[in-house]
Amino acid sequence: MIKLKYNSGQIILLALLLLSFLCFNSLNHTPSNTVIKTDKPLTLNPNIARIISLGAPKLVSSYLWMLTMLQSDIDHTKEDRSWMFYRFKAISSLDPYFFENYLYGGLYLSIIKNDLRGAEDIYNEGLKFYPSSLDLLWNAGFNLCFELKECPKAIPYFTKLINLDTDMRFKIASSILSKIHIKEENKKLGFMILYTSYQKMPDGQLKERVEKNLYELKKEIDYECFKGNETSCEDFDFFGKRYNFSK
Incomplete structure (x- = not known):
């Protein structure tokens, strides 16, 4: 919860800013350069917002944030960009x-x-200023992989997340990253990513499930090696038992 504390001078300034904002929107009808065309309430162009902030950009950003939350809706956007996107860009x-x-x-x-x-744009903008945020990395990767269906593009986000997530808040990230690499025909890298996280996991159902996945994945990798007549194939499975492959 964001707590805002302002003195009387700041409140007066905020009132003036709000009047400037309302006057600007009422007097300007040109959507190309000053007011961005949206499907809902008008939003100031970020450059204009900075000009009328009168040296108090955080005050204006707080107001815009509260206003956006009050005006928010649950309708899917009917245009390329939601009106809320432009609000968030202005706040940024x-x-x-x-x-x-x-x-x-x-x-x-x-x-x-x-x-x-x-x-995607908002997450990337946030990561410029908070590059080590686990939440932003997870959300950005999730949006790319599960919403936009562009999982390969999510690899850098999940990779960095796994390296930073020492407390394993996002345990499933390694499994997702592993599956992305497997789907991209990089099964060995997928195995190593999953195995690295497996070693850090406490005993429990999750570790047992990952263990089974590692067993099946290693078996598949070793079998493909065996069928390809490669010389560096491993003879033992994940649990140390010798394979009995037959051509």
Whole structure:
């Protein structure tokens, strides 16, 4: 929950800013350069927002955030970009370190508004300022792989997430990354990624499930090696038992 504390001077300034915002929107009817055309409430162009912020960009960004939440809807966007996307972009321009704007803004665009490219843009913008955020990395990778169906593009996000996630908050990330590599015909790399995470896992159902997956994956890799008459094939399965392959 974001707590906002302003003194009387800031409140007066905010009131003036709101009046400027309303006047600007009422007087300007040109969508190309000043007001961005959207399917819902008008949104200031980020450059204009900075100009009228009068040296208090964080104050304006807080107002825009609250206004956006109040006006938010659950309708899927009917255009290339949702009106909320432009709001989140304006907020980012005013306050690049407004973390919730990227985290919840991206989620809202991806899950609620179905503005998947807009969500991708917002997540990437957030990762410029919070490159080690596990939540942003996970959300960005999830949006690419499961919403946009572009799993190979999600590899860098999941890879970095796994390397940073020492407490294994996102245990499933390694399994997802492994499957992406397997689907891209890089089964050995997929096995190594999954095995690295398996070694860190505490005993339990998840580890047992991953263990079975590792066994099947290793068996498949070794069998393909055997069928291809390669010389460096392994003779033992994941549990140390000798294979009995026959051509």
